Amino acid sequence: MTEQTPRLELEGITKTYPGVIANNNVSMKIMPGEIHALLGENGAGKSTLVKFIYGVQKADSGILKWEGQEMVVANPNVARKLGIGMVFQHFSLFDAMTVEENIAIGISPELAAGDLSQRIHDVSQQYGLPLDPTRYVHTLSVGERQRIEVVRCLLQDPKLLIMDEPTSVLTPQEVDELFKTLRRLSDEGVSILYISHKLQEIKDLCHFATIMRMGEVVDNCIPSKESPRSMAEMMMGANLVSPEKTDKADRGAPHLVVRDLSLASSHQHGVDLKKINLEVRTGEILGIAGIAGNGQKELMEVLSGEMLVKDQNAVVIGNVPVGKSGPGIRRDAGLGFVPEERLGHGAVPEMSLWENAFLSASKTMNLMSKGFININGSVEYAQNVVSEFSVKTPSVEHAANSLSGGNLQKFIFGREILQSPGVIVALQPTWGVDAGSAAFIRQSLLDLAAKGAAVLVISQDLEELFEVSDRMSVICEGELSASRQAEECTVEEIGLLMAGLSHDIKEGETAHA
Amino acid sequence: MLRLELRGEISRSMIYWSPIFAVILTFIAGIIMFTILGVEPLKAITTFFIAPLNSLDGIAELFVKATPLVLIAVGLSFGFQANIWNIGAEGQLTIGALAGGGVALLFFNVDSLLLMPVMVIAGILGGMVWAAIPAFLKTRYGTNEILTSLMLTYVGLLVLSYLIHGPWKDPEGHNFPESRLFHNAAILPMILEETRLHLGWIFALFGVAVAWVVMTRHMIGFQIRVIGMAPMAASFAGFKEKHIIWLTLMISGGAAGLAGMIEVSGPIGQIVPVISPGYGFTAIIVAFLGRLHPVGCLFAGLLMALTYLGGDNAQIEMNLPNAVTGVFQGMLLFFLLASDVLVRYRIRFGKAAALVAPAAATPPMAIDEEGA
Numbered sequence: 001m002t003e004q005t006p007r008l009e010l011e012g013i014t015k016t017y018p019g020v021i022a023n024n025n026v027s028m029k030i031m032p033g034e035i036h037a038l039l040g041e042n043g044a045g046k047s048t049l050v051k052f053i054y055g056v057q058k059a060d061s062g063i064l065k066w067e068g069q070e071m072v073v074a075n076p077n078v079a080r081k082l083g084i085g086m087v088f089q090h091f092s093l094f095d096a097m098t099v100e101e102n103i104a105i106g107i108s109p110e111l112a113a114g115d116l117s118q119r120i121h122d123v124s125q126q127y128g129l130p131l132d133p134t135r136y137v138h139t140l141s142v143g144e145r146q147r148i149e150v151v152r153c154l155l156q157d158p159k160l161l162i163m164d165e166p167t168s169v170l171t172p173q174e175v176d177e178l179f180k181t182l183r184r185l186s187d188e189g190v191s192i193l194y195i196s197h198k199l200q201e202i203k204d205l206c207h208f209a210t211i212m213r214m215g216e217v218v219d220n221c222i223p224s225k226e227s228p229r230s231m232a233e234m235m236m237g238a239n240l241v242s243p244e245k246t247d248k249a250d251r252g253a254p255h256l257v258v259r260d261l262s263l264a265s266s267h268q269h270g271v272d273l274k275k276i277n278l279e280v281r282t283g284e285i286l287g288i289a290g291i292a293g294n295g296q297k298e299l300m301e302v303l304s305g306e307m308l309v310k311d312q313n314a315v316v317i318g319n320v321p322v323g324k325s326g327p328g329i330r331r332d333a334g335l336g337f338v339p340e341e342r343l344g345h346g347a348v349p350e351m352s353l354w355e356n357a358f359l360s361a362s363k364t365m366n367l368m369s370k371g372f373i374n375i376n377g378s379v380e381y382a383q384n385v386v387s388e389f390s391v392k393t394p395s396v397e398h399a400a401n402s403l404s405g406g407n408l409q410k411f412i413f414g415r416e417i418l419q420s421p422g423v424i425v426a427l428q429p430t431w432g433v434d435a436g437s438a439a440f441i442r443q444s445l446l447d448l449a450a451k452g453a454a455v456l457v458i459s460q461d462l463e464e465l466f467e468v469s470d471r472m473s474v475i476c477e478g479e480l481s482a483s484r485q486a487e488e489c490t491v492e493e494i495g496l497l498m499a500g501l502s503h504d505i506k507e508g509e510t511a512h513a
Numbered sequence: 514m515l516r517l518e519l520r521g522e523i524s525r526s527m528i529y530w531s532p533i534f535a536v537i538l539t540f541i542a543g544i545i546m547f548t549i550l551g552v553e554p555l556k557a558i559t560t561f562f563i564a565p566l567n568s569l570d571g572i573a574e575l576f577v578k579a580t581p582l583v584l585i586a587v588g589l590s591f592g593f594q595a596n597i598w599n600i601g602a603e604g605q606l607t608i609g610a611l612a613g614g615g616v617a618l619l620f621f622n623v624d625s626l627l628l629m630p631v632m633v634i635a636g637i638l639g640g641m642v643w644a645a646i647p648a649f650l651k652t653r654y655g656t657n658e659i660l661t662s663l664m665l666t667y668v669g670l671l672v673l674s675y676l677i678h679g680p681w682k683d684p685e686g687h688n689f690p691e692s693r694l695f696h697n698a699a700i701l702p703m704i705l706e707e708t709r710l711h712l713g714w715i716f717a718l719f720g721v722a723v724a725w726v727v728m729t730r731h732m733i734g735f736q737i738r739v740i741g742m743a744p745m746a747a748s749f750a751g752f753k754e755k756h757i758i759w760l761t762l763m764i765s766g767g768a769a770g771l772a773g774m775i776e777v778s779g780p781i782g783q784i785v786p787v788i789s790p791g792y793g794f795t796a797i798i799v800a801f802l803g804r805l806h807p808v809g810c811l812f813a814g815l816l817m818a819l820t821y822l823g824g825d826n827a828q829i830e831m832n833l834p835n836a837v838t839g840v841f842q843g844m845l846l847f848f849l850l851a852s853d854v855l856v857r858y859r860i861r862f863g864k865a866a867a868l869v870a871p872a873a874a875t876p877p878m879a880i881d882e883e884g885a
Contacts (some may be wrong), residue, residue, distance in 0.1 A: 306748045327751030345745040350523070351738070359739065359750045362732070486866075513747045 005068040007032045007191040008053070013062035015048050020049040023059065024215045027302065030160065035192045037202040037223060039235055040212035041434040046195050049212075050162055051392055053193070054086050067159075080108070080495035085153030086162040090147050093137050103152045111155060121153050123507040127181045141499075142291055144173040150181070161185065162193045167201060168460065169292050172495035179205050193291050197235075197435070198463070199228035213237055236435050243334060252282035255454035256303075256335075256423045257316040261323075263302055263309055270389040271295040271478040273302065278473065278480060280454040285445065286483060288458040291498050294459045295478035300427040303456070304337045305330040318421055333362060336421030338412055342405065346412045348501030349401035353393065355413050356400050357382035364419040365426040382420070389414030389444070390434070406437030413441050417448055424448060425456045430464060462491060517858040524856055529872060532802055532809070533850035536816070538848040539841060546840070552831065557822045560830050561823035561837070562715040571822070577780055578821050581606070581789065583717040583814035585796035588768025591807035594728075595737040596744075599762055601647065601662030602769040603793025604669030605640040609770025611673060612639025614692065614777040614784045617699035618681060624698045632699060632774060637738035638738065641763050643669060648762040651757045659760070666793070677784055683810075684732030692784035710871035713775035724807035737761060744780015790821070798846045817842065 015023040034368045051057040055073035104112040108148035117133045124131040129147045139150040203223045211219040261276040280286045301307040305327040314323040320333040339345040347356045358378040382396040389410045430438035473483040549555040613636030683693040699782035701711040728734035740747040803809030824838030
């Protein structure tokens with residue numbers, strides 16, 4: 001391989017933002033036909049690097065060589081002309097248009113002219129990406145939408161395909177299909193730059209991995225010769241402590257109960273919840289898997305009290321029916337919750353940490369007297385959270401948006417957990433959080449359950465759910481499957497449920513009450 | 514080359530420096546403007562900004578003018594912090610003046626110590642009622658409060674016009690569209706001999722103090738700030754948006770109503786066709802110039818009051834048109850908004866980055882964007 005000219009070569013790429021070095025002297029080579037993993041925690045500088053390659057962003061210094069020739073990729077059009085295609089994590093598709101129309105507006109006019117429909121058909125056949133050009137995008141699943149993006153790139157005969165976290169929205173089966181396509185492309189000589197933090201996938205798929213940390217390339221490896229754990233440690237530069245399930249506290253009575261809950265979504269393209277039933281007992285963690293956009297957000301809102309239902313008994317916390325009661329009353333009943341968005345939902349970005357501690361703990365921690373804020377008490381509570389949950393911050397006077405994602409998430413979890421809630425509900429608890437903080441947060445959820453709280457985790461990360469859950473169910477198009485002991489579930493079964501291909505976990509509990 | 518660069522965190526000190534920059538820039542622009550107009554700039558500036566404060570009477574006048582501005586601005590800043598845009602303080606002021614003044618007329622020649630408190634309450638309630646209409650429409654039908662509150666201002670002015678041309682017209686007033694003069698018990702007591710400074714100024718100072726405590730220490734202020742900065746976080750915490758809409762509109766409406774009542778019961782002493790020279794609108798500038806902070810509003814209110822006095826003075830002394838007042842107020846707001854950029858950005862001189870990509874400097878091969 002070494003005698004070959006690399007498809008893409010980067011030398012000494014440096015990019016600084018005010019106060020941050022996003023890329024520091026990054027160099028890497030991608031050979032023709034190579035599936036090259038770019039691996040790193042959030043904020044390691046992967047996106048910055050990719051934006052540079054795709055011409056979205058300029059670097060301060062450094063050289064880019066395309067097939068041996070030094071080049072300036074001034075903008076994405078230039079990148080596409082060279083043969084660089086990119087599939088973004090967030091799709092840019094128009095719901096009200098057909099597949100063909102969406103593809104046509106994303107490519108050059110010459111390419112869009114003529115028998116586009118036929119070519120879409122051919123490409124999708126050739127690479128095993130079944131796609132009907134006449135379908136409207138809003139009728140497609142997330143996996144199918146991603147195929148549109150992939151096909152759009154393939155129509156342009158790319159020589160380098162960049163994929164940014166492509167599997168975060170896919171079921172395990174869809175992931176397998178995607179990998180087949182990617183391997184075929186690789187066999188044909190297409191290079192693939194694969195960005196992910198899912199280590200098992202990288203081990204299965206990629207030929208070579210470049211590992212980044214804090215804007216620098218810290219290591220290289222051949223993933224098939226490594227274990228996910230060893231790669232995680234290279235990525236973090238530290239030993240990874242994986243969460244441990246402690247001996248189970250006795251499972252007690254159901255502490256969070258949802259009965260026949262249906263609700264039309266208030267969001268424009270939201271998902272209606274259909275007859276949701278679930279029970280979380282004290283000392284137990286229930287994990288709810290599902291592909292993004294299948295009703296997780298709506299379920300979270302209904303549990304937190306941000307959306308109310310007509311039946312007071314549809315949601316019961318402890319012994320208190322709260323279906324019609326808002327978040328305040330639910331907190332009084334012992335509910336703690338951690339929404340998906342850290343900045344702007346779980347915390348007020350411009351407010352200091354102590355004010356953010358006061359935000360949800362004002363009543364439970366007695367931080368208020370006659371409506372006046374007990375500032376000293378709030379500061380003290382915030383300091384407690386910071387020290388117990390090892391949040392890295394100079395002081396609690398600093399604004400929430402000055403913290404990194406992982407640190408802020410630890411702060412938010414700490415704030416909720418130290419209020420000793422009887423029930424905690426978390427949506428995507430470790431989304432976009434570095435591996436160290438993620439492990440810490442999972443451990444604290446396990447500890448909380450061990451102390452007798454009922455814990456509900458809604459997540460798209462299957463590895464995470466298998467790591468923490470005692471029981472699992474799957475939400476698909478607003479329907480929740482019956483739950484089953486986590487040890488008895490396989491990834492395949494969960495995957496089928498996520499895709500909506502089977503309706504209940506077989507041989508599961510009969511309880512669908 | 515001049516360039517703006519995003520700051521990592523917002524600059525706390527710039528929040529306070531920016532209004533000071535705005536004042537300095539306004540002075541500079543004013544000097545340029547006067548020079549172009551062929552007026553001696555230093556004399557004009559002196560007449561405008563310094564001469565009014567030469568006497569005790571002048572300073573008392575400043576407080577008299579600042580009273581409604583400060584009161585209304587402090588009230589508005591509650592709403593503005595929660596992104597509730599009450600633009601109709603002028604109308605609420607008018608209705609407050611009518612309610613407070615109406616009580617005075619209703620109990621004409623009744624000498625009771627209770628009259629003044631009842632007038633104060635009536636004034637506040639009048640403003641609240643007028644602000645309750647946009648509050649109801651917004652919470653019930655999702656109507657935009659900017660439009661409703663603004664339009665109601667004109668309705669309020671017409672109500673005023675109707676009353677003083679009709680039922681409330683002074684029977685001995687030679688058919689002038691004015692109410693009769695209030696009797697002594699309905700006139701706000703003076704607090705400084707030989708001047709027009711009245712009790713209303715104390716109300717304004719008291720309002721500033723209460724607002725400061727509520728805004729920084731009380732749950733109400735906290736909820737307002739959270740809703741303004743992150744509405745989702747407010748619903749996460751269980752704060753009810755509708756309550757805050759009502760609350761902030763009641764606070765701002767009540768403050769404007771009180772200011773209106775103070776005007777008719779203080780410096781004016783009767784109900785006249787023009788109660789306010791646009792205090793309700795100028796207070797919006799005051800609120801922003803004062804950083805939506807009660808103490809800031811106090812200083813900004815004094816500054817704005819000075820532009821009113823200076824305008825009058827310049828008109829008398831130098832024959833300058835009264836529009837100069839409006840020009841100065843406009844420039845202040847304009848420069849404030851411009852200076853506010855510095856809260857989030859810093860100015861850098863020179864090139865974008867010290868390091869220049871060698872490839873970018875001499876591209877061996879660059880594909881043109883054209884035709885792509």
